[in-house]
Amino acid sequence: MRVATYNINNVVARLPQLRAWLEVTKPDVVCLQELKCVESNFPYEELAALGYEALVQGQKTWNGVAILARGFTPLEIRRQLPGDAADKQSRYLEAAVNGIVVACLYLPNGNPWPGPKFDYKMAWFDRLHSHASTLIRSGHPVVLAGDFNVVPTDDDIYSPASWKDNALLQPEPRAAFGKLMKQGWTDALKPKRGQATPYTYWSYLRNRWPRDAGLRIDHLLVSKALLPRLVSAGVDKAARGLEGASDHAPAWIELDHPA
Template identity: 60%
Template sequence: MKIATYNVNGVNGRLPVLLRWLEQAKPDVVCLQELKAPQDKFPELALSEAGYGAIWHGQKSWNGVAILARGAIPVETRRGLPGDPEDLHSRYIEATVGGITVGCLYLPNGNPAPGPKFDYKLKWFARLTRYAAKLQKSTTPVVLAGDYNVMPTELDVYKPERWVDDALFRPETRAAFHKLVRQGWTDAVRKLHPDERIYTFWDYFRNAWLRDAGLRIDHFLLNQAVAKRLVAAGVDREVRGWEKTSDHAPVWIELASVGRAPKPATKLRKVTE
């Protein structure tokens, strides 16, 4: 099974790019973030014609998350994180697809930091961590995928010294991510590419794409029940270079079928250039 996560930065404005990538990559499951579309403006028909069923949690102008499944309709299991009934941001949706629980998340950016937005980011992170603790212990395979808006280590940012005061790289943010992972989650991309400089986001400004001045902020966390099935992970970098594209590139993992032994690590597919 191939599962992907992609911050589309506006699902309707980037729809041609999304459809082109779906046709080319053919992922079985896709988590989308930053739909920037209200619930009734999600392009359900276009995605259905492309062969994908969908559930989504829209929001006008900002946020928004969705889960797509090729040739199937995801079975929704949760909409929104527990812990704050007054938080109306569309940042989390969860479904079962092919026997796997998939949580799609868009963690707050948090800038400027310090400040109210950064406080909200850390509170949201804490809610995610509390909820994830229950998922991690499940005997059901669980994948938490999406835009976490955090670079966990210096290897995940092109010039760490320039980001020390940014909400995506502040010590509090990285500590929150590592606390989450320590529950027993596997950072899929880092598991298979422990020493490679891998990016998933390149800003539109300052010629970041052509300079390869990127960040790794889109992540897959796998619970123990599914981590043993991980056989490949990568980034479809070329999509970031397409016309009218998102500032993120799609990130993906491949999972072996149930009962099938994973391939040796030496044969794992490298990150797509």
Template identity: 60%
Template structure:
């Protein structure tokens, strides 16, 4: 099964790019962010025409998240995080799809830092961490997917020294991401590419994509049952080079139907031979 995340940066304005990528990549499940469209403007008919069901949580001009599926129905379980006092920002949607529980999210940017927007980001992150713990405790095959607006390490940002004061690279934000992983989540892309320079976002300015001056801010986090099934994780970086494309590229993983078999050590192999 192939699951993807894609910050489309305007689902209607970039609909031809989205449909082209869906046709080319054919992911089974997709989480979208930054729809920038109210619920009534979501292009359901066009997305259905290429074989996908959809649920969405829209907002005029800003934010907005959706989940698409071509492998069965989408049973929505939640929109918005628990105890969120600001329900005007559409940033989280959760659903059961084809045996998985998927939380699609668009974490706040937080700039400028310090300030109210950064404070809101950290409060939202805290609520996400609390909800993530409850999801893990369920024991279900769960993933958290989307634009986290976090570069977890210096390896995830071009010229990190230029980003020290930015809300995407702030020590508090990276520490919050580390706390999330410490619960037991696996960062799928980094797990499959532990030492590579790999980005998911390139600014429109200063020829960033051509220079590969990017950031890794789009993540797929897997609960232990799903981490055991992880087969592949990649970035469709070429999509960023298409005309009128988003400043993000789609990121996807492939899961095996069953957990990977662990390699036996010499002692185990000897024991089996007896």
């Protein structure tokens, strides 16, 4: 069972690139972020033709998340991260798919730093801590997948000095990511000693994609209950090289069948 996450950066405009990737890799579950469209404009029929049923939490112009499932119906659990009923930004969607809980998230970027957007990012992180702790304690097999907008360490970026004033690298979100991991999650994409960092994002600016000047900000975290089923993980880097592609590449994990 392959579970993937992909910040598509406008699902309507980049439907051809999304379709090309799905046709080749055929993941079983896909978490999409930054849809930039409302539910009524989401390409349900086009994705259904590829065998995917979609659960969508859209938003006009910005944000928006979706969970796609191939051969299964994603059963909605919640459409908002608990902790702030007044928060109208579409950044979280949670569903049960084929026996596992899939949480698709798009954590706030937080730029410019410092400022109100950074404060919102950290408040959102606090809410994520609370809810993720509940998911861990449930004992269920859970995947937290999405664009976390956090570079966990200096090893997860081509050049920390170039981003020293960016919200993605500040001590507070890095500490928040570390606090999340201490709950008992496993960072499935974290490179082992001696392995190259699997970047997931390359800015459109300054020729960063051709130079492989990337960052690792898209993550798949698995709960203790799911860890024994984790077989492998990786990034479909070739998708970033498609003409008109998102500035992110899809990341994925492969899960074995339960015992």
